[in-house]
Amino acid sequence: MLDPKLLRSDLNTVATSLKTKRYDLDTDAFTALETQRKALQLAAESLQHERNSYSKTMGKLIGEAKAKGEDIEPLKAKGEQIKNDSAAADAALAAVQEALDSLLQGIPNIPHASVPAGNDEEDNVEIRRWGTPKTFDFEVKDHVDLGDALNGLDFDTAAKITGSRFSQMRGGLASLHRALTQFMLNTHIHEHGYEEVYVPYIVNRESLYGTGQLPKFEEDLFKLDDEREFYLIPTAEVPITNIFRNEIVDTLPIKFVAHTPCFRSEAGSYGRDTRGMIRQHQFEKVEMVQFVHPDKSWDALDELVGHAEAILQKLHLPYRTVILCGGDLGFSAAKTYDLEVWLPSQEKYREISSCSNFADFQARRMKARFRNAEGKPELLHTINGSGLAVGRTLLAVMENYQQADGSIEIPAVLQPLMNGLTCIK
Numbered sequence: 001m002l003d004p005k006l007l008r009s010d011l012n013t014v015a016t017s018l019k020t021k022r023y024d025l026d027t028d029a030f031t032a033l034e035t036q037r038k039a040l041q042l043a044a045e046s047l048q049h050e051r052n053s054y055s056k057t058m059g060k061l062i063g064e065a066k067a068k069g070e071d072i073e074p075l076k077a078k079g080e081q082i083k084n085d086s087a088a089a090d091a092a093l094a095a096v097q098e099a100l101d102s103l104l105q106g107i108p109n110i111p112h113a114s115v116p117a118g119n120d121e122e123d124n125v126e127i128r129r130w131g132t133p134k135t136f137d138f139e140v141k142d143h144v145d146l147g148d149a150l151n152g153l154d155f156d157t158a159a160k161i162t163g164s165r166f167s168q169m170r171g172g173l174a175s176l177h178r179a180l181t182q183f184m185l186n187t188h189i190h191e192h193g194y195e196e197v198y199v200p201y202i203v204n205r206e207s208l209y210g211t212g213q214l215p216k217f218e219e220d221l222f223k224l225d226d227e228r229e230f231y232l233i234p235t236a237e238v239p240i241t242n243i244f245r246n247e248i249v250d251t252l253p254i255k256f257v258a259h260t261p262c263f264r265s266e267a268g269s270y271g272r273d274t275r276g277m278i279r280q281h282q283f284e285k286v287e288m289v290q291f292v293h294p295d296k297s298w299d300a301l302d303e304l305v306g307h308a309e310a311i312l313q314k315l316h317l318p319y320r321t322v323i324l325c326g327g328d329l330g331f332s333a334a335k336t337y338d339l340e341v342w343l344p345s346q347e348k349y350r351e352i353s354s355c356s357n358f359a360d361f362q363a364r365r366m367k368a369r370f371r372n373a374e375g376k377p378e379l380l381h382t383i384n385g386s387g388l389a390v391g392r393t394l395l396a397v398m399e400n401y402q403q404a405d406g407s408i409e410i411p412a413v414l415q416p417l418m419n420g421l422t423c424i425k
Helices: 004-009 011-021 027-068 073-105 143-149 155-161 171-190 205-211 237-244 294-314 361-366 390-400 412-418
Strands: 125-130 202-204 230-232 254-263 282-292 319-323 335-343 348-357 369-371 377-379 381-389
Touching: 004 011, 004 027, 004 073, 011 027, 027 073, 125 294, 143 390, 171 254, 171 282, 171 294, 171 381, 171 390, 171 412, 202 205, 202 237, 205 237, 205 361, 237 254, 237 282, 237 361, 237 381, 282 294, 282 390, 294 319, 294 335, 294 348, 294 381, 319 348, 335 390, 348 390, 361 381, 381 390
Parallel strands: none
Antiparallel strands: 125 319, 202 230, 254 282, 282 381, 319 335, 335 348, 348 381, 369 377
């Protein structure tokens, strides 16, 4: 959530910045609510002061009236009227504050000045490439046909068990999927300095509000039919980031990594990538999350991007790094880099990781703070990124390491995790 003080002091500048995200801030609505809030707050404070003052003197006034034989009911009625007026003013202020909070909850994070303008993913800006796509001397297959021929990737059985956009793996491909997960975790823990955490796969409404998925994006989530309002996690970002909700930490940075399944309804993606594992309701990720000092968050974002890139480089998978344009930038993000891996079957780069800096946007929603040099609580910054999406990495390995006979060569760094197996046939 944005700082209300920033909106009050520099509303037009904020509105202009948000246009980069193709978001039109309703400045008139905010100004009207803010004007009401100020007036009602003054009225409520005035009535509260009057109520407190009268409460202190009413006993004396009643005593004096009784001594004179006067009717004390008007004095009591006045006290009751002041009390009722004060309660009504408080209720009116609370209603306007609730409307103001609702408006604030729907305003996205301000994009960083370096975020390019643009409408959608076609306007994202490539900043570098790594590796050279392999040239094949045979007709390449996509991961669906490769997996089917190996009897290792089955979408029909998964559809029978559950429905569309699910997959079943077996044999060597299931082992390769597991090996990729272990390889990613080992690299981030032992080479990049992350602490592994195991987190719940079900979260409450407050957690999803904290990271920005609620209230705006509820249709993209799987909600359990439960009166406690539980949801399946769309990403490990949600439970990890909420570790420090309503907490004050003493030392930064803190770097966590976790492997979890992820569940997404893909409500807005019907008809997109229906073939294969590109876009599924259930998939797995290794997620990196950093809690950092505000002065160091942009350097930390570059570091985290490098950690995700290291996985692709160790696997010798060609990729490119792009900065998302404003129109493609997520609700909570101030800046995002996407890593896109080369898929030979499509002859194009496809997203395999998003790495974002949220600045203090999530921290403000969660009240996640640290103690600054003066010992005072201050909002920290949150950063996260996939390191990597496991299923998409699997299909990238399958396609880039396929052989003419339909077998899959296993990347050298994964062979120790596959009991020395060099090829899946």
